[in-house]
Amino acid sequence: MSSPWSRTVSRRTLCLIAAGGLALSLAACGDGDNAAQTGGKVKITVTGQPPTSQPFERSVFDADVKEFEASHPNIQIEPHEGFMDPKTFSAKLAGGQLEDVYYVYFTDPAQIIARHQAADITEAAKSVPHVNDIKPELLDNFRDANGKLYGLPTMNYTMGLLYSRPLFQKAGLDPDKPPATWDEVRADAKKIAALGNGVVGYADYSKNNQGGWHMTGWMYSMGGDIARKDGDKWAADFDNEKGKQALQYLHDMRWTDNSMGAKQLLEATDVQRMMGAGQLGMYMAAPDNVPVLVKQFNGKYEDYGIAGMPGGQGTLLGGEGYMINPKASPDKVKAGLEWIQWKYLNPDRFEKHIQQYVDGKQPVGLPAEPTPDVWQGAVRDQQLALKAKYANVPAKNYQSYVDTTSKIKGSIEPPNAQQIYAALDSVMQAVLTDQNANIDQQLSSASSKVNSVLAQVK
Amino acid sequence: MSSPRSSSLLAWPATSSSRARRPVASPGERRKTKFRRKLKENLTAYGLLCAALVVFALFSWYPIVRGVLLSFQQVDFVNAPTWVGFDNFERLFADPLFGVAWRNTLLFTGLALVFGFAVPFLTAVLLNEIRHAKAFFRLAVYLPVMLPPVVTALMWKWFYDPGPGLFNSALGAVGLPGGQWLDSSSTAMLSLVFVSTWANMGSTTLIYLAALGTIPGELYEAAELDGAGLWKRLRHVTFPQTRFVLLVLLLLQIVATMQVFTEPYVMTGGGPDDSTVTVLLLLYRYAFVYNDFGSASAMSLLLFVALGVFSAWYVRLTRKADQT
Numbered sequence: 001m002s003s004p005w006s007r008t009v010s011r012r013t014l015c016l017i018a019a020g021g022l023a024l025s026l027a028a029c030g031d032g033d034n035a036a037q038t039g040g041k042v043k044i045t046v047t048g049q050p051p052t053s054q055p056f057e058r059s060v061f062d063a064d065v066k067e068f069e070a071s072h073p074n075i076q077i078e079p080h081e082g083f084m085d086p087k088t089f090s091a092k093l094a095g096g097q098l099e100d101v102y103y104v105y106f107t108d109p110a111q112i113i114a115r116h117q118a119a120d121i122t123e124a125a126k127s128v129p130h131v132n133d134i135k136p137e138l139l140d141n142f143r144d145a146n147g148k149l150y151g152l153p154t155m156n157y158t159m160g161l162l163y164s165r166p167l168f169q170k171a172g173l174d175p176d177k178p179p180a181t182w183d184e185v186r187a188d189a190k191k192i193a194a195l196g197n198g199v200v201g202y203a204d205y206s207k208n209n210q211g212g213w214h215m216t217g218w219m220y221s222m223g224g225d226i227a228r229k230d231g232d233k234w235a236a237d238f239d240n241e242k243g244k245q246a247l248q249y250l251h252d253m254r255w256t257d258n259s260m261g262a263k264q265l266l267e268a269t270d271v272q273r274m275m276g277a278g279q280l281g282m283y284m285a286a287p288d289n290v291p292v293l294v295k296q297f298n299g300k301y302e303d304y305g306i307a308g309m310p311g312g313q314g315t316l317l318g319g320e321g322y323m324i325n326p327k328a329s330p331d332k333v334k335a336g337l338e339w340i341q342w343k344y345l346n347p348d349r350f351e352k353h354i355q356q357y358v359d360g361k362q363p364v365g366l367p368a369e370p371t372p373d374v375w376q377g378a379v380r381d382q383q384l385a386l387k388a389k390y391a392n393v394p395a396k397n398y399q400s401y402v403d404t405t406s407k408i409k410g411s412i413e414p415p416n417a418q419q420i421y422a423a424l425d426s427v428m429q430a431v432l433t434d435q436n437a438n439i440d441q442q443l444s445s446a447s448s449k450v451n452s453v454l455a456q457v458k
Numbered sequence: 459m460s461s462p463r464s465s466s467l468l469a470w471p472a473t474s475s476s477r478a479r480r481p482v483a484s485p486g487e488r489r490k491t492k493f494r495r496k497l498k499e500n501l502t503a504y505g506l507l508c509a510a511l512v513v514f515a516l517f518s519w520y521p522i523v524r525g526v527l528l529s530f531q532q533v534d535f536v537n538a539p540t541w542v543g544f545d546n547f548e549r550l551f552a553d554p555l556f557g558v559a560w561r562n563t564l565l566f567t568g569l570a571l572v573f574g575f576a577v578p579f580l581t582a583v584l585l586n587e588i589r590h591a592k593a594f595f596r597l598a599v600y601l602p603v604m605l606p607p608v609v610t611a612l613m614w615k616w617f618y619d620p621g622p623g624l625f626n627s628a629l630g631a632v633g634l635p636g637g638q639w640l641d642s643s644s645t646a647m648l649s650l651v652f653v654s655t656w657a658n659m660g661s662t663t664l665i666y667l668a669a670l671g672t673i674p675g676e677l678y679e680a681a682e683l684d685g686a687g688l689w690k691r692l693r694h695v696t697f698p699q700t701r702f703v704l705l706v707l708l709l710l711q712i713v714a715t716m717q718v719f720t721e722p723y724v725m726t727g728g729g730p731d732d733s734t735v736t737v738l739l740l741l742y743r744y745a746f747v748y749n750d751f752g753s754a755s756a757m758s759l760l761l762f763v764a765l766g767v768f769s770a771w772y773v774r775l776t777r778k779a780d781q782t
């Protein structure tokens with residue numbers, strides 16, 4: 001059969017296709033790190049640039065990049081949108097596409113360090129200004145068992161109880177006196193749910209590892225733990241009276257009081273939607289949820305309050321930070337640390353940063369952004385004074401939170417947190433979806449799952 | 459068609475006269491010449507095939523081979539991978555969720571076959587019987603296939619919502635109690651099967667319809683003359699005539715349903731109480747939540763082996779059909 005094409009054309013086309021295909025393939029396999037130094041400048045890629053859907057945060061970030069480059073003429077910053085995406089992290093690292101300075105949640109450093117996926121910055125960090133003013137427990141989150149440092153914390157939250165002030169008022173409760181114990185939470189949730197019309201008194205997460213995360217919050221609030229270290233090894237520590245007590249509260253609110261609504265398997269976005277729609281009384285959260293609720297649901301800062309973690313015996317500390325690509329050159333590591341310190345850990349820029357928020361009509365005075373609570377000592381006092389000076393949100397709504405968190409013990413997340421949370425999700429789900437759930441059996445089964453996860457902690 | 463340039467690289471078919479003027483070649487040389495001529499004639503095809511092979515090799519076969527290697531390695535993507543033998547498999551077998559995930563997957567596959575096999579077949583039979591508005595009904599049945607799977611899952615999530623969801627509202631309107639649907643470990647898996655069946659039945663129905671269309675009308679006419687009712691026509695004409703298609707679709711459905719991921723990932727996250735954790739969902743967790751690509755690859759290798767049995771059966775069946 002003869003070819004429908006002119007023979008000369010077909011051969012040329014063929015060669016072009018083959019060459020093009022090979023070129024594409026080779027380009028796909030190529031290393032993107034080909035311009036480490038341009039014109040004597042160290043060029044670093046960094047994550048954390050807010051998306052264009054957050055115009056204010058984006059403009060602050062971009063302005064900071066310009067200001068940093070102007071004051072550090074030897075460093076060029078290439079910002080990349082986005083934060084931590086576990087789905088692409090390893091693929092980017094394997095393909096040489098991972099940024100030089102990358103964002104992480106507090107749940108991830110332990111695993112990243114164990115897998116050698118971050119640069120050791122122990123020596124380089126010694127010359128970082130104010131590193132000793134950071135709360136040591138937050139720095140510990142970025143250390144390995146030998147005390148080597150692999151990252152710096154840039155934001156920290158402390159879990160508390162977020163509540164709707166209008167629903168408190170409607171239910172005849174005093175919004176200036178939020179519940180301080182879980183018994184009070186239970187009683188208030190019952191009163192709020194009694195308002196009817198689909199209003200839920202208290203909601204909690206139980207899906208996509210967030211159930212396990214909140215169960216950890218429950219355990220800490222009762223003075224308990226999720227994992228404890230016995231010598232060199234870790235063991236699960238929630239199959240006990242405190243674990244039973246926490247789950248019993250949830251079970252009773254869900255099934256005896258009917259104050260948690262019928263819909264379960266919730267995660268953060270579901271609960272925020274309920275709160276934003278004025279259909280939820282309380283949920284366990286950090287203050288950074290308040291701006292989300294106000295911005296996404298056209299709410300008012302006056303409508304939300306935050307209380308300290310009920311129970312008053314402990315709370316969960318979480319947050320975020322930055323780590324550095326293990327393949328980065330020493331120059332890039334140095335430049336990366338300069339960027340992290342200048343942008344995120346810089347007491348000299350507190351006032352300017354707060355001013356940016358004031359000018360942009362953003363909230364100042366919340367126990368969260370614009371200057372996260374990662375500090376101790378004099379730097380912390382300086383930060384609190386500045387926030388109080390420029391506050392434009394009702395500070396009294398968060399007073400109970402501020403008072404409580406300064407007194408109670410804050411504990412960071414357990415090692416291999418995401419795996420543990422996945423195992424604990426099922427416990428939360430069982431209690432919230434099955435009236436006859438056997439709490440003892442659930443705890444014991446989850447404990448064996450968590451022990452198998454903890455056996456891998458190095 | 460003839461060419462004066464029989465020795466051209468462009469390989470025009472040689473005319474008998476040009477062949478006659480050539481010196482007589484030895485059998486070996488003749489074979490070589492024939493091979494060269496064939497190669498030249500098919501150069502375009504080989505070239506295109508090579509390009510396709512390069513793409514397949516890079517984006518399909520290499521990842522498969524790499525996946526198999528990863529099953530026996532521990533990787534951090536910074537240092538060279540280390541061989542760990544069967545450690546990844548041992549870790550999987552020690553995970554209490556491993557058995558649960560396989561049980562749930564088999565349960566999903568079983569339920570999906572009961573509904574996903576029978577419902578589209580019956581729908582196809584009904585559609586085949588319809589005389590009016592055929593195109594409308596066919597489109598109506600096929601419509602769900604056009605929705606992206608995530609949209610389907612989110613839509614059904616609202617249908618199942620135990621509060622103001624569609625199903626419970628409808629049940630409430632006629633005085634019936636609502637169900638817990640996704641929020642109960644006893645009904646969650648079945649609820650997911652309904653979603654999957656609804657979303658995928660359009661394609662399967664069309665294939666059945668095509669198969670039904672190939673059955674000669676005389677067979678039905680003969681059966682009707684013999685006094686066969688609907689059931690007898692189905693049993694003695696429809697089933698035997700569509701047996702092969704039914705079997706092939708059964709195998710394809712087993713292979714597809716054992717890879718269920720979107721519905722549990724979007725709708726239940728594996729809950730409640732791990733009742734909808736499937737093999738692929740657990741595999742996803744190992745890879746992208748725990749960042750343990752070795753164990754994730756080991757799991758995919760196990761799934762690959764399990765599905766390979768059905769795939770081999772499928773290949774054998776289709777080959778047999780080609781030969782007959």
